[in-house]
Amino acid sequence: MARTSLTFDRTKQRALPIWLLILAVLLIVARIVSKQYPEKAEHDLVRWMPISQAIGIARTTHRPVFYEFSAAWCGPCKMLEREVFMDQDLAKRINDRFIAVKVVDTKQEEGRNWPDVQALMDRYGVNAFPTIVIAGPDGSVLDRVVGYPGAGKMAAMIDRPR
Numbered sequence: 001m002a003r004t005s006l007t008f009d010r011t012k013q014r015a016l017p018i019w020l021l022i023l024a025v026l027l028i029v030a031r032i033v034s035k036q037y038p039e040k041a042e043h044d045l046v047r048w049m050p051i052s053q054a055i056g057i058a059r060t061t062h063r064p065v066f067y068e069f070s071a072a073w074c075g076p077c078k079m080l081e082r083e084v085f086m087d088q089d090l091a092k093r094i095n096d097r098f099i100a101v102k103v104v105d106t107k108q109e110e111g112r113n114w115p116d117v118q119a120l121m122d123r124y125g126v127n128a129f130p131t132i133v134i135a136g137p138d139g140s141v142l143d144r145v146v147g148y149p150g151a152g153k154m155a156a157m158i159d160r161p162r
Helices: 017-036 050-059 075-085 087-095 115-123 151-159
Strands: 063-069 099-105 131-135 141-146
Touching: 050 115, 050 151, 063 115, 075 087, 075 151, 087 099, 087 115, 087 151, 099 115, 131 151, 141 151
Parallel strands: 063 099
Antiparallel strands: 063 131, 131 141
């Protein structure tokens, strides 16, 4: 029968700190790489207007309203934010052509929406995110996109004459 040693082997103990160091370095590198793809800019490039002011400004300036319906949990909404609203050229075109309004659904987080948010969602039949509705100053729907079709199709929608 083979004898077993009850002594502790210290050479194997030193391997643990090396693996911890390697793991820590990998986590730091992953954190640095993830910062290259921010979820939100330090400041918005699109000049978002409050819901309560949008129609008045649209009537005064004779520009359509660009409603962006989104939710905090929505992955495609974050892609839209990153690829369209954080793009300087596209954001400038939105600002020049529209009165932009970000409408954020909070049902999942808070159990309900603010009354003005829910009224807009009901009026435009929003039941998926993201939904973009371009409305005239009178509230009529001029254009609508459900889902995120990509930056190229969004650029075409922004540039479409109305």
